[in-house]
Amino acid sequence: GSLRPRFxxxxxxxxxxxxxxxxxxxxxSVSVExxxxxxxxxxxxxTENGYDVQPFYNISVPINRPVSxxxxxxxxxxxxxxxxxxxxxxxxxxxxxxNTIPFAVFKVTDKNGKERQAAIFARESLDKSGMxxxxxxxxxxxxxxxxNTKDFMVVQHRVFEKVLWAYEYLFERPS
Numbered sequence: 001g002s003l004r005p006r007f008x009x010x011x012x013x014x015x016x017x018x019x020x021x022x023x024x025x026x027x028x029s030v031s032v033e034x035x036x037x038x039x040x041x042x043x044x045x046x047t048e049n050g051y052d053v054q055p056f057y058n059i060s061v062p063i064n065r066p067v068s069x070x071x072x073x074x075x076x077x078x079x080x081x082x083x084x085x086x087x088x089x090x091x092x093x094x095x096x097x098x099n100t101i102p103f104a105v106f107k108v109t110d111k112n113g114k115e116r117q118a119a120i121f122a123r124e125s126l127d128k129s130g131m132x133x134x135x136x137x138x139x140x141x142x143x144x145x146x147x148n149t150k151d152f153m154v155v156q157h158r159v160f161e162k163v164l165w166a167y168e169y170l171f172e173r174p175s
Contacts, residue, residue, distance in 0.1 A: 017084040019118050019144050019155060020163075024076045026110050031056060032165065033105040040166040044072065053170045065171040072170055078162035079108055084142060084153035094152050097121050097141045104164065116146040120155060 031043045033056050041056030051072045055062055088094070102119040109115045120140040140160065142153040 015087065017086065017153070018081065019084050019142060019153065020079045020082040020106070020108055020116060022079045022108055022110060024073060024080070027076055027079060027108060028111045028113075029107075029109045030076070030079070031105075031107045032163070034103070035101050035105070036103070037166075040168075042167040042170065044075075044170065051170075053167070055167055060167070063168060063171050065174065067170060068172045075163065075165050075170065082155075082159060082163065084144075084155045085139070085159075086154050088141065088152045088154050091141075091152060094141075097152075098143050102143075103137075103140065106163065114147065116144070118142050118144045120160065123154070 029045045033041045045052045105119045123139045142155045
């Protein structure tokens, strides 16, 4: 007998939904850009002596405290497995979403120079009448791309919150 009529799945249902899956030791650099919160955006690079963290925008004031290696490593651990809820490659309003200002843009480059990017856009929760249910964002649209693929996905805030860090969180606290 054939199970195909009962288990007909789309191609995307069989694909890996990982937005990022990188071990700490494989990550060379990460940039996190918050277009509406420019002073929270940053670039992090691995160096021979540890890590270098700089503001993403030149207009932001650099922090002159030592980088907290423990906090940087905790942040990088977040990229070990960030999985999307599902693919939304057939979403008809995808272009409209992508043409808005993203909440955050992540770029992760590995030690081989391969870069993967994910731009996340707030996705409001609507009730049956089309009204916004709450101010809290529970899910985001995500435009994910690398040299081989380009996908549109749905990601959850509770999954991505582990990499939604601000620039000042990566430095030792003032005493």
